[in-house]
Amino acid sequence: MSDVAQLATRIRDTREPLRIVGGGTWLHGGGPWADAAPLPVHTLRGVVEYTPGDLVITVRAGTTVAELVAITGEHAQMLALTPYGAPESTIGAVIATAAPAPLAFGEFTVRDLVLGLQVITGGGEITRAGGRVVKNVAGFDLVRLHTGAFGTLGVITEVSLRLHARPVVDTIVAGTLDQTDRASLDALLPHLVANRAPLPMLLHRAAGGVPQLLARISGNPARATALQQQLRTLGARDVAELPPADITRTLHQVPADAIVFRARTHRSDAVPFVRAAVDAFPDGTLSYDPARGSLRVVLPSTASGSLERDLATMYRLAAATGATHPIAVVVDQGRTVAAPRHTPRSMLETGLKRAFDARDVLNRLAVVSHANLAHADV
Ligand SMILES: Cc1cc2nc3c(=O)[nH]c(=O)nc-3n(C[C@H](O)[C@H](O)[C@H](O)COP(=O)(O)OP(=O)(O)OC[C@H]3O[C@@H](n4cnc5c(N)ncnc54)[C@H](O)[C@@H]3O)c2cc1C
Numbered sequence: 434m435s436d437v438a439q440l441a442t443r444i445r446d447t448r449e450p451l452r453i454v455g456g457g458t459w460l461h462g463g464g465p466w467a468d469a470a471p472l473p474v475h476t477l478r479g480v481v482e483y484t485p486g487d488l489v490i491t492v493r494a495g496t497t498v499a500e501l502v503a504i505t506g507e508h509a510q511m512l513a514l515t516p517y518g519a520p521e522s523t524i525g526a527v528i529a530t531a532a533p534a535p536l537a538f539g540e541f542t543v544r545d546l547v548l549g550l551q552v553i554t555g556g557g558e559i560t561r562a563g564g565r566v567v568k569n570v571a572g573f574d575l576v577r578l579h580t581g582a583f584g585t586l587g588v589i590t591e592v593s594l595r596l597h598a599r600p601v602v603d604t605i606v607a608g609t610l611d612q613t614d615r616a617s618l619d620a621l622l623p624h625l626v627a628n629r630a631p632l633p634m635l636l637h638r639a640a641g642g643v644p645q646l647l648a649r650i651s652g653n654p655a656r657a658t659a660l661q662q663q664l665r666t667l668g669a670r671d672v673a674e675l676p677p678a679d680i681t682r683t684l685h686q687v688p689a690d691a692i693v694f695r696a697r698t699h700r701s702d703a704v705p706f707v708r709a710a711v712d713a714f715p716d717g718t719l720s721y722d723p724a725r726g727s728l729r730v731v732l733p734s735t736a737s738g739s740l741e742r743d744l745a746t747m748y749r750l751a752a753a754t755g756a757t758h759p760i761a762v763v764v765d766q767g768r769t770v771a772a773p774r775h776t777p778r779s780m781l782e783t784g785l786k787r788a789f790d791a792r793d794v795l796n797r798l799a800v801v802s803h804a805n806l807a808h809a810d811v
Pocket of ligand 1: 452456521525527
């Protein structure tokens, strides 16, 4: 029996709830989750099919992002994403969480790059959605449904991904903004929001540091020069390439104990939202992505000494400035241990869950009382 068939049998025969585990680094990202027996999938690794000429690769879901980079790099190709998190993140989890990627090439999101999936449902049925080619027949878009479902609708076991040719120039640069006061930030933000395409940018301020403007510069050398000039026009000084170690430290690592908070805002609300966050969290690291309107705050959990208070401040700030989709994740010793937010199920979600996992055995959500939430008063 193949290992996928064995996994399907385990799911079909289970009498207890199961928690799908890839690399296990972001288990509580979409929570709060109920306690459950682990269902490891990281052993499902390796390439199933790769035709570089078609710019499509099919891999098993436990393959890591680092492995994908190495395999596609041999053919001067790439997956146009560098999701938050460790290079050891599994691709199945990146798709299950629709992990956001700062400074993605071409501003692609996970949903743009997944062509097809093999998924085991909560009933233990092995199903396929989408295909292994860029063009596919129309129908219900189950690929996009499973992308970002946090494993609540099925276990992803195999994925087909759209790749891109690696451009001649593809680098991340950073320039310092001579704008530490509030008025200057107010002046810059509308320009950032308006200048979204074609330059993926990130306004970044490390704890206690000066704001920086980061950008992914890619294309041919002439285009790269023009894009760098665009950054200088926005006020970035001393624009220089970020070495790989600094990219990892700046964009992908979080302290071993921290709160990671993310919320989105409409462009017209960006200025008060970002400004309020800058004021509220002087000890936090802030990244604002103008293209997606999303702000990420990473706060060492020792910063104020009160996890509850920091969480409440974050949710209150989001509510006061009209920000949407607030998500907070508590990281403890490098592992995510909690996601204190209320996740009410809509009728649509409840119906989908019933269709794909009628017994509610896969990634069951915990019932959280309002009274127990740090942001209950928001
Ligand atoms: C330091 C750090 C910072 C991060 N910052 C952010 C951030 O700011 N925002 C953000 O959204 N993400 C963030 N992530 C998460 C990241 O983007 C990926 O989602 C994560 O790295 C996936 O890695 P993993 O294999 O360890 O996933 P795991 O922790 O194993 O799983 C993550 C989730 O996906 C489910 N899952 C795993 N595999 C499958 C599968 N095959 N099928 C179905 N469901 C599955 C799990 O049940 C779980 O709910 C961060 C991760 C780390 C380590």
